[in-house]
Amino acid sequence: MISYFCQLIGSYYGLNDENYIFISKKHNAYYTSKNEINDRSKSLIESNFEVQKGGTIRKNLKDIINIMIKNKEKIRVFSIHDLRATFGMNLLKFFLRNNINYDFSYHYVSTRMGHSSYKTTDQYFRNYRVNQVFENVENYYDEILYSVR
Known part of the structure; x- marks a missing residue:
């Protein structure tokens, strides 16, 4: 739990309700929202910002679903x-x-x-x-x- 708060604090929005639910260990979102893109475009602080399109989290979700199917768990693909x-x-x-x-x-x-x-x-x-x-x-x-x- 402590590492999650560290991830939030180090992220663009910090520790507040506007932040993402899932943050990587490098303090980035797995999927960049339109709001963040807009907020960053207004910011005077330049950073090495790369828009994330959710590829990593989609792959992780697909892997989880495949494991559940392999284990014959009754799920609806989501x-x-x-x-x-x-x-x-x-x-x-x-x-x-x-x-x-x-x-x-x-x-x-x-x-x-x-x-x-x-x-x-x-x-x-x-x-x-x-x-x-x-x-x-x-x-x-x-x-x-x-x-x-």
């Missing part, structure tokens, strides 16, 4: 984007289940995910509401089926 979307949905669930202000939650998720359009963030909120309906129905039937009378 992508980096699926993991990103899962992060966004989990972030949204955390805010809404803890009664965090809706407007704050909406803006934070949109900003953190780097959505260029609020329509994309709207999809996360719609999916959350649909999932809540299914979860409520499932809980209701579980209660009926497993209640002791």
Whole structure:
């Protein structure tokens, strides 16, 4: 855990909420966001900056999926984007289940995910509401089926 914080501190954004989730040992992101490219273009400090396009993390994910398939684990093949979307949905669930202000939650998720359009963030909120309906129905039937009378 200490090395992760060292990686964050040494990275472009440092130790704050704007930073990436996955940082390499060399303090770089595995995939460079449009926001960072834009921020760096405005910066007066010149550095040896190379845009990362996610090749390393895609290869690592492919290797993990291949191991899971070889071990006959029942999985649905997933992508980096699926993991990103899962992060966004989990972030949204955390805010809404803890009664965090809706407007704050909406803006934070949109900003953190780097959505260029609020329509994309709207999809996360719609999916959350649909999932809540299914979860409520499932809980209701579980209660009926497993209640002791």
